[in-house]
Amino acid sequence: VRKMTSHGCEGVHPLWQSELSVSGGTRQSPINIQWRDSVYDPHLKPLKIHYDPTTCLYIWNNGYSFQVEFDDSADKSVIMGGPLENHYRLKQFHFHWGAINEWGSEHMVDSKVYPAELHLVHWNPVTSTSFEEAIMENNGLVVIGVFLKLGAHHAGLQKLVDALPAVKHKDTIVEFDVFDPSCLMPSCPDYWTYDGSLTTPPLTESVTWIIKKTPIEVDQNQLEEFRMLLFTSAGEEEKRMVDNFRPLQPLMNRTVRSSFR
Ligand SMILES: Cc1ccnc(S(N)(=O)=O)n1
Ligand SMILES: [Zn+2]
Numbered sequence: 001v002r003k004m005t006s007h008g009c010e011g012v013h014p015l016w017q018s019e020l021s022v023s024g025g026t027r028q029s030p031i032n033i034q035w036r037d038s039v040y041d042p043h044l045k046p047l048k049i050h051y052d053p054t055t056c057l058y059i060w061n062n063g064y065s066f067q068v069e070f071d072d073s074a075d076k077s078v079i080m081g082g083p084l085e086n087h088y089r090l091k092q093f094h095f096h097w098g099a100i101n102e103w104g105s106e107h108m109v110d111s112k113v114y115p116a117e118l119h120l121v122h123w124n125p126v127t128s129t130s131f132e133e134a135i136m137e138n139n140g141l142v143v144i145g146v147f148l149k150l151g152a153h154h155a156g157l158q159k160l161v162d163a164l165p166a167v168k169h170k171d172t173i174v175e176f177d178v179f180d181p182s183c184l185m186p187s188c189p190d191y192w193t194y195d196g197s198l199t200t201p202p203l204t205e206s207v208t209w210i211i212k213k214t215p216i217e218v219d220q221n222q223l224e225e226f227r228m229l230l231f232t233s234a235g236e237e238e239k240r241m242v243d244n245f246r247p248l249q250p251l252m253n254r255t256v257r258s259s260f261r
Helices: 155-161 220-226
Strands: 047-050 056-061 066-070 078-081 088-097 116-123 141-150 173-175 191-196 207-212 216-218
Touching: 088 141, 088 220, 141 220, 155 220
Parallel strands: 141 207, 141 216
Antiparallel strands: 047 078, 056 066, 056 173, 066 088, 078 088, 088 116, 116 141, 191 207
């Protein structure tokens, strides 16, 4: 399998990464999904998700987002089916959001932007021996993207939100056990899928993206809790963690497939 080289500009904050569009990148993410240009693929299977809540380990603030990490030492929390040839292990999930409700998601649908977007990051244990290795492998990763829209209170998300004050500053961590991320999945099975990249460094083009068509609803207070996190470490001048999304990247020679007519 062709090894990847991360041709990002390491060290540059991801928000400016997109201006220096990754040199030689032909499959960068995020993109604007034009519904009418997506192609229905009848061979796409339903996505199968089996998450084991006891594999949840902790939440931490990594200076880009807050991230929930999972024990990926066995095939306990896995996805399969959909466009995938084998199973992939859940490694972590995190979010991207805006300073206000008018923007925040990374992907868009017909130029519609959502206030936030959830990413569940999985890696291929058949072709890689670790997550770190899978980042550099062609199609080593699968990221499921779920849009968040302003609406009803999300009871499942609230358990996460209640833990956020404990990870307000960069490089803080709090134990977070027994959480089932399936509760953050919309019930509608429809999705788009396309070949893309990580949206923060190393921006490697190793991701099969699965973007759920239907958003989940969260309420204003829950979004505002996201916006109270900080990019900065304790003791530094405070910078609110908002607008941690990468702007759109060119579609180039790619087709987005849909699992639905
Ligand atoms: C694991 C990882 C690293 C960087 N970026 C992403 S993302 N935002 O594409 O899901 N995931
Ligand atoms: Zn992400």
